[in-house]
Amino acid sequence: MVKIPIPDIVVSRLPLYLQMLQLMQLEGKLSASSKEMGKRLGISAAQIRKDLSQFGEFGKQGTGYSIPFLIDQLRDILNVKKTWDIILVGAGDLGHAIARYQGFTNRGFRVAMVFDSDSDKIGKKVGNCTVEDIVNLKQRVHESGIRVALLTVPSSSAQVVAELLVQAGVCAILNYAPIQLSLPPGIQVRNTDPILQLQHMTYYMAR
Amino acid sequence: MVKIPIPDIVVSRLPLYLQMLQLMQLEGKLSASSKEMGKRLGISAAQIRKDLSQFGEFGKQGTGYSIPFLIDQLRDILNVKKTWDIILVGAGDLGHAIARYQGFTNRGFRVAMVFDSDSDKIGKKVGNCTVEDIVNLKQRVHESGIRVALLTVPSSSAQVVAELLVQAGVCAILNYAPIQLSLPPGIQVRNTDPILQLQHMTYYMAR
DNA sequence: CATTGTGAACGGGTTCACAGCA
DNA sequence: TGCTGTGAACCCGTTCACAATG
Numbered sequence: 278m279v280k281i282p283i284p285d286i287v288v289s290r291l292p293l294y295l296q297m298l299q300l301m302q303l304e305g306k307l308s309a310s311s312k313e314m315g316k317r318l319g320i321s322a323a324q325i326r327k328d329l330s331q332f333g334e335f336g337k338q339g340t341g342y343s344i345p346f347l348i349d350q351l352r353d354i355l356n357v358k359k360t361w362d363i364i365l366v367g368a369g370d371l372g373h374a375i376a377r378y379q380g381f382t383n384r385g386f387r388v389a390m391v392f393d394s395d396s397d398k399i400g401k402k403v404g405n406c407t408v409e410d411i412v413n414l415k416q417r418v419h420e421s422g423i424r425v426a427l428l429t430v431p432s433s434s435a436q437v438v439a440e441l442l443v444q445a446g447v448c449a450i451l452n453y454a455p456i457q458l459s460l461p462p463g464i465q466v467r468n469t470d471p472i473l474q475l476q477h478m479t480y481y482m483a484r
Numbered sequence: 485m486v487k488i489p490i491p492d493i494v495v496s497r498l499p500l501y502l503q504m505l506q507l508m509q510l511e512g513k514l515s516a517s518s519k520e521m522g523k524r525l526g527i528s529a530a531q532i533r534k535d536l537s538q539f540g541e542f543g544k545q546g547t548g549y550s551i552p553f554l555i556d557q558l559r560d561i562l563n564v565k566k567t568w569d570i571i572l573v574g575a576g577d578l579g580h581a582i583a584r585y586q587g588f589t590n591r592g593f594r595v596a597m598v599f600d601s602d603s604d605k606i607g608k609k610v611g612n613c614t615v616e617d618i619v620n621l622k623q624r625v626h627e628s629g630i631r632v633a634l635l636t637v638p639s640s641s642a643q644v645v646a647e648l649l650v651q652a653g654v655c656a657i658l659n660y661a662p663i664q665l666s667l668p669p670g671i672q673v674r675n676t677d678p679i680l681q682l683q684h685m686t687y688y689m690a691r
Numbered sequence: 692c693a694t695t696g697t698g699a700a701c702g703g704g705t706t707c708a709c710a711g712c713a
Numbered sequence: 714t715g716c717t718g719t720g721a722a723c724c725c726g727t728t729c730a731c732a733a734t735g
Contacts, residue, residue: 284703284704286704288684288687288688289684291683291684291687292679292680292681292684293680295683296663296677296679296680297663297664300663306714310715310716310717311716311717312716317664317666318664319664321706322716323705323706323708324704324705324706326716326717326718326719327704327705327706327718327719328721329718330716330717330718334717334718335716335717336716336718337713337716338711338712338713338715338716338717338718339712339713339714339715339716339717340713340715340716340717341715341716342717344568349709354684354687355683355687356686356687356689357683357686361682361686363682366628369581370580370581370585371578371581372581372586373577373581373586374576374577374578374581375678377577378577378578380662380679381679384679384683385679385682385683385686386679386682397494397707399713399724419729424689425682425685425686425689427678434699435611448689449682449685449689450676451681451682451685455503455527456503456507457504457524457585459524465685465688465689467681467682467684467685469676469678469681470503471582471634471658472499472503472587472588472591472592472593473499473500473503473677474499474674474676475568475570475592475593475632475656475658475674476498476499476502476562476564476591476592477495477496477498477499477674478565478632478656478658478672478674479562479564479592479656480498480561480563480566481493481560481630481672482493482563482631482632482655482656482672491725491726493725493726494726517693517694517695518694518695519693519694528727529694529727530727530728530729530730531726531727531728533694533695533696533697534696534697534726534727534728536695536696537695537696537697541695541696543694543695543696544693544694544695544734544735545693545694545695545696545733545735546693546694546695546734546735547693547694547735548694548695548697549692549695613716638694
């Protein structure tokens with residue numbers, strides 16, 4: 278039995294589906310058709326059906342998809358039935374905002390540790406965590422078994438800190454610095470740079 | 485003369501190229517080959533050549549691309565030769581972090597106004613701006629002519645505020661709330677939700 | 692000789708259209 | 714009737730390969 282791997286582009290849409298379904302659940306809806314979901318997300322209904330059908334037959338003809346059931350399936354597929362502890366490196370303004378953000382709960386994540394190298398910040402409380410010294414990062418992360426990290430340090434130190442994270446056993450990094458990290462294969466890296474998105478939009482803003 | 489529109493996926497890579505080239509410039513490099521650029525970004529050299537060739541013949545055989553020249557061209561293509569004033573709505577933790585962020589300079593943007601509805605925040609200084617009352621948003625933005633906005637309000641008010649922004653003349657919104665905005669066609673919308681990226685990564689993190 | 696620009700080939704993601712089913 | 718699941722057709726982005734050139 279050979280499993281054809283699911284295209285990455287399909288996987289990238291699943292979190293979007295989950296987000297939307299959780300919203301629809303809050304609105305009190307019990308089921309959703311591919312047509313309705315597509316309309317909300319600006320995606321074709323056929324696309325959504327095809328995406329979901331890669332993982333099983335989740336829908337019912339004539340009715341659509343049961344929202345609680347589909348949420349459960351997606352959480353399972355995305356590995357967010359359990360809550361992932363994550364570590365945050367960089368306790369600047371952005372790090373503060375993330376550490377205090379309430380939106381991780383119920384979506385599969387929890388900021389469990391915060392690190393920084395600035396002695397003024399170490400020992401201070403940020404959200405539910407106390408900022409720890411980055412020199413202890415490797416040991417602390419190793420023994421905690423945490424494998425997901427958010428990187429909110431200045432660009433100039435992002436590469437070095439990312440390598441430190443990998444040494445500590447981290448295998449998924451969400452990088453907020455506007456540079457391209459170079460890390461071993463097998464390490465998941467995603468980037469978040471608002472300016473890239475702004476520039477993408479200004480392209481279309483005719484003079 | 486019929487201009488074939490550039491594929492959106494190509495446009496989305498241009499900001500990445502620009503970011504990288506500006507970094508290479510800081511490193512003191514004067515030219516770059518498609519091979520070298522591709523290696524840095526994890527993209528094929530052919531892809532980069534094809535992307536750039538859509539806009540003109542920027543390279544020189546045997547040498548590659550002149551970095552200052554290519555930066556200039558990309559800034560022109562992306563409309564970031566001038567600096568765009570942008571407005572920020574939502575002066576919470578994330579709004580604060582963005583308003584104080586130094587990285588907009590030299591990449592084409594500047595936070596020019598900040599709005600919030602919380603009377604405790606109105607009048608307070610955030611970065612270089614004073615938080616203004618959201619009831620004045622429509623008028624103030626109209627007369628300023630600003631057309632780009634960052635939306636950092638709670639999910640529950642994001643849709644309403646987004647509509648307000650559109651009424652005020654904004655036509656590009658970077659939305660930080662984890663919901664899908666529904667706005668008129670022609671309005672540019674991009675979303676930033678770190679949890680979508682985290683869930684994308686956890687999919688691949690085998691049990 | 693290294694590297695660009697590009698037509699052609701390729702691959703794969705999206706849409707179509709419909710059988711099948713509640 | 715309404716909607717899913719899916720093979721087939723279609724479309725489009727990527728890669729290939731090479732002529733052209735400084």
